[in-house]
Amino acid sequence: MSRSLSPAIVGAGVVGLFCLAVMIFGDTLSGHDHRAIDLSMRLAAPLAPGHLLGTDELGRDVLARLLNGMRWSVGSALCATLIAFCIGTTFGLAAAHKGAWLGGALKLLTTFTQSFPSFVMAVTVIALLGDSGFWAVTLTLGLVTWPVFSRVVYAEASSLFQREYVQAAEMTGMSVARLYAHHVLPALVPTLSVLVVFHFAEMIVAESALSFLGIGAPLGAATWGAMLSEGRAFMLQAPWLTLGPAFAMVIIIVAAHSVGQHLRNLTR
Amino acid sequence: MSVAELNTAHEIVLDIRKLRLETVADRRVLIPNLDLTIRRGEIVGLVGQSGSGKTLTCFAVGGLVPQGVRVAGGEIHLEGRRIDNLAEAEWRAVRGGRIGMVFQDPLSSFNPVKTVGSILIESARRHRGLDKRAARALAVETLRAMRLPGADACVDAFPHQLSGGQRQRAMIGLALINQPALILADEPTTALDPTVQLQILALLRRQAQQAAALMITHDIAAAGAVCDRIAVMLEGEIVEEGPTTQVLYEPRHPFTRSLRDAAHLGRRP
Numbered sequence: 001m002s003r004s005l006s007p008a009i010v011g012a013g014v015v016g017l018f019c020l021a022v023m024i025f026g027d028t029l030s031g032h033d034h035r036a037i038d039l040s041m042r043l044a045a046p047l048a049p050g051h052l053l054g055t056d057e058l059g060r061d062v063l064a065r066l067l068n069g070m071r072w073s074v075g076s077a078l079c080a081t082l083i084a085f086c087i088g089t090t091f092g093l094a095a096a097h098k099g100a101w102l103g104g105a106l107k108l109l110t111t112f113t114q115s116f117p118s119f120v121m122a123v124t125v126i127a128l129l130g131d132s133g134f135w136a137v138t139l140t141l142g143l144v145t146w147p148v149f150s151r152v153v154y155a156e157a158s159s160l161f162q163r164e165y166v167q168a169a170e171m172t173g174m175s176v177a178r179l180y181a182h183h184v185l186p187a188l189v190p191t192l193s194v195l196v197v198f199h200f201a202e203m204i205v206a207e208s209a210l211s212f213l214g215i216g217a218p219l220g221a222a223t224w225g226a227m228l229s230e231g232r233a234f235m236l237q238a239p240w241l242t243l244g245p246a247f248a249m250v251i252i253i254v255a256a257h258s259v260g261q262h263l264r265n266l267t268r
Numbered sequence: 269m270s271v272a273e274l275n276t277a278h279e280i281v282l283d284i285r286k287l288r289l290e291t292v293a294d295r296r297v298l299i300p301n302l303d304l305t306i307r308r309g310e311i312v313g314l315v316g317q318s319g320s321g322k323t324l325t326c327f328a329v330g331g332l333v334p335q336g337v338r339v340a341g342g343e344i345h346l347e348g349r350r351i352d353n354l355a356e357a358e359w360r361a362v363r364g365g366r367i368g369m370v371f372q373d374p375l376s377s378f379n380p381v382k383t384v385g386s387i388l389i390e391s392a393r394r395h396r397g398l399d400k401r402a403a404r405a406l407a408v409e410t411l412r413a414m415r416l417p418g419a420d421a422c423v424d425a426f427p428h429q430l431s432g433g434q435r436q437r438a439m440i441g442l443a444l445i446n447q448p449a450l451i452l453a454d455e456p457t458t459a460l461d462p463t464v465q466l467q468i469l470a471l472l473r474r475q476a477q478q479a480a481a482l483m484i485t486h487d488i489a490a491a492g493a494v495c496d497r498i499a500v501m502l503e504g505e506i507v508e509e510g511p512t513t514q515v516l517y518e519p520r521h522p523f524t525r526s527l528r529d530a531a532h533l534g535r536r537p
Binding site: 163164165166167168169170171172173174175182183186187 | 369
C-alpha cells in the first residue's frame with residue numbers, strides 16, 4: 001500500500017476541485033452566458049478575442065456552453081450514481097439476509113432489470129415519461145443501472161454472513177441491524193467506493209449518449225452530448241465544436257478512473 | 269413434587285426433548301429424535317464424525333439453525349424455560365446472555381478489523397446495560413479471569429496480534445462475559461496445537477463449574493479429558509451416552525469402540 005500520491009491522483013484532485021467550482025458558479029466562470037447569441041461572431045476559432053474556445057454557429061461561447069454542460073453532466077451522473085447506489089445497496093443487503101421470499105423476489109427483480117440492455121431500456125423509459133429534462137434523465141439512469149450495485153452487494157454481503165465472525169457476533173445476541181452496521185457494512189466500504197467511482201464515469205458517458213441522441217437534455221440545452229450532436233454538422237469547418245466536449249468528457253472519465261484505480265490499490 | 273425433585277429440576281440447565289431437525293426443501297430428516305440433559309457444573313461431550321449432526325444440534329440450541337434447516341419437533345428448555353419457540357427479540361437476550369458460544373477457529377471468529385475488546389465490550393453493554401467504561405473494565409477483568417497475560421493490552425489488540433491460544437482464551441471470555449448458564453463449545457481445541465489444547469480444556473473445565481457446558485468434538489480423547497459425560501452421535505442419533513469413564517473404558521456400541529480405537533491409533537508414536 002503506497003501512501004505517496006501519484007501524478008494521476010493529483011490531476012484527478014485538480015479536476016475534482018474544478019468540477020466543484022463549475023458546479024457552484026457554472027458558466028459565469030467564462031464571463032459569458034451560454035445562451036447569449038452573437039451573430040457577428042459565428043464560428044469564431046479558439047483564442048478569438050473574448051472567446052477562449054471559440055464560438056458555435058450562432059456565436060455562442062463554447063467555453064460557457066462546455067461549463068454549463070459540465071454542470072449538467074456531472075450533476076446528472078452524480079445524482080444517477082447516488083440513486084443507483086441507494087437502490088442497489090438496499091436491495092442487495094435485503095436479499096443477502098436470509099429472508100427467504102424477499103431475497104428470491106429481489107434476485108428475480110435484479111435479473112429482470114439486467115436482462116434488458118440498459119441503454120435501450122433508458123431510451124424506452126424516457127420515451128414513456130414523454131419529458132426530457134434533468135430529473136427525467138437522471139432518474140432513468142439511476143433506475144436502470146442499480147443492478148450493478150445490488151449484484152455486488154448481494155454477493156459480498158452473503159459471503160460475509162457466512163463468515164464465522166458474523167455468526168459469532170450473532171451468537172452474542174446482536175440484532176440484524178447491528179450486525180449490518182458493525183460487521184457487514186464496514187467491510188463493504190472498499191468495494192462500494194471503487195464501484196461508485198467507476199459507475200460515475202459510466203453515467204457521464206450514458207448521459208452524454210442520451211443527450212447526443214436528443215432524448216436526454218431538452219432541445220437547445222448546452223450539454224456535452226447535445227454539443228457533440230450539433231457540432232457534427234461543422235466537423236471540418238469548426239472542429240472545436242466537437243473536440244471541446246469530447247476532451248472534456250475524456251478528462252472527467254480519466255480522472256474518475258484514476259481515483260477508482262487509486263482506491264482499489266489502497267484497499268488491496 | 270418433593271423438595272429433592274424440585275432441586276434436581278432446578279439443577280437441570282439444558283434439557284433437549286425429542287428434538288427433530290429436517291431440511292426445509294425435501295424434508296430429509298437430519299436429526300430424528302434427540303434427547304439430552306445437562307446439569308449445572310457438568311460438561312457433556314457430544315462426540316461423533318463430521319456430518320453426524322453435532323454442530324447442528326449445537327446451533328439448534330443457540331436458535332440459529334442454518335438456512336434450509338428447520339426444527340420440526342421437540343422442545344428445548346434452558347433453566348426450566350422453553351426457548352425453542354422464542355421470538356427473535358427474546359432470543360437475542362438469551363444468546364450471549366444466558367448462552368455463550370465458543371467457536372472452533374478463534375482467528376476467523378473475531379472480526380479482523382475490530383479489536384478483540386470491542387467485541388467483548390459490545391456484548392457486555394448490550395446484555396448488562398453497562399456504560400462504556402464499566403464494560404471495558406469488565407472485559408479486562410474477564411480476560412484476566414481467562415488467565416490471559418497482559419489483559420489490559422489484549423483488550424486493544426486486533427485478533428492477528430494475539431497467538432492462537434490467546435485468541436481462544438479471549439473467545440471463551442466473550443462466551444462467558446455475561447455469566448451464561450450454558451456454554452456451547454463447538455470444537456474449541458481443533459484449531460490449536462496440542463499443548464495449548466490442554467490449557468484451553470483446563471480453562472473450560474474451570475469455567476464450567478458455575479455453568480453447564482456442551483462440548484462438541486470429534487476428538488474422543490479431548491472429550492475424555494474434560495467431560496463428565498459423553499454422548500456419542502452417529503448419523504443424527506445418540507447411540508451411546510454415559511459417564512466418561514464408562515463410555516471410554518466399557519463402550520457398548522461398536523461405533524464408540526471404533527472412535528476410541530481411532531483416538532488411540534492417532535496418539536501412538
